[in-house]
Amino acid sequence: MTKRETIIVSAIKLFSSKGFEGTSVRDIAADAGVNVAMINYYFGSKEKLFESVVEYKASFLRGVFSELVNNKKLSHIEKIDFMIDQLIERKFSDAKFSHLLHRELSLELRPQLRNAISGILLKNIDPVKTIIKDGIKTGVFQPVDIELTLTTVIGTIHYLLTSDTICQKILGKKEGFSPFQNKQLKKRLGEHTKKLMRSYLLKNKKH
Amino acid sequence: MTKRETIIVSAIKLFSSKGFEGTSVRDIAADAGVNVAMINYYFGSKEKLFESVVEYKASFLRGVFSELVNNKKLSHIEKIDFMIDQLIERKFSDAKFSHLLHRELSLELRPQLRNAISGILLKNIDPVKTIIKDGIKTGVFQPVDIELTLTTVIGTIHYLLTSDTICQKILGKKEGFSPFQNKQLKKRLGEHTKKLMRSYLLKNKKH
């Protein structure tokens, strides 16, 4: 790992848990074991470091859903199942960073970053829209509101993992319960979301 | 409005749009037309001002759903409809403040505030759980995962209004489109969510 990457990794960690303005460049430098000046040397400014963080994460993000559209082996609803599993997997494996992006989006600061961020978050939106649209066109799916159906899937997964406190309160769990990386919860969420979509999308429920 | 309230109102506005650490006490004082020292005079510290903001907002929040449980005039699904309308109404009328609370929840700072906040956000959760539970017990509703069904409703409404950029990208709208206080979108979201819940909850769909 290059020193540049070391800084980015520390920035991801600290921005994720304490927010952008809640993290000082000295915090980052200390965590990375690097002189403070190196941050401006490599990135120019704290804000540009943030941009680099976003770019860095985006570079690991493949568009997994584009090949799904023309997949002939899977039925329409199986494609939806696959998508749900992927979204849950991704959210559970990287919830803290997802929070960082959503926090940034809801702020009225750094507008140029917000476009890049929403691009990352919704990278796969068009293929998924197409899958639902195809299902409707071929008569397998009900004529639903495509965009809002998608919002439901993403929103359900996202909201459950908003924070441990929220998750505990919703599920009626004790304070110790930690939702992130909880395999049982992951399974439960998957089952619920798939069942919900089958019930809502499918015309013929006998499948 | 007392001077204390003036400060709180300015704090709500600025914390909502720029975040807690992104807002300085001088920003707040200037917006409220008040000397900087008055903030510490009235509230003790910036952090305690934040607590007062949360308390202030909570004091306006009535528990609208508790009386709904024992309402005999409405059917089970009509109660769900009512709840959805209420949640949408509330979210659209106060989206920015809701964002502030969710940002704070997802940060690993100020843990004592997070409990108060999740309490506010999920004030009505128990009555709503009861309504779904009753529907299942009387055989009108399918035996669904109650907590996650609730998460779906809240999550759908919440996610659509995460930010204008996200909403634009999901709906395929131009940059100018502003979702907040958009009556058409409000109606569309209500129809989608109610249709979804009827499809998922009701055993006998002929209603």
Next chain:
DNA sequence: TTATTTATTAAACATTTGTTTAGTTTTAAA
């Protein structure tokens, strides 16, 4: 009225902030 508490002010305070400078070491090319 006078006395006393409350409200308000401008200025100062001590830290912390992101960033830059000027110098040094390391690396790599000529």
Next chain:
DNA sequence: TTTAAAACTAAACAAATGTTTAATAAATAA
């Protein structure tokens, strides 16, 4: 080996931060 570019450091910089002080004005009580 010499030279020049790149990497790195400790220190300084200016600005902004939350908070406190000391003095004054206003409101209230005796």
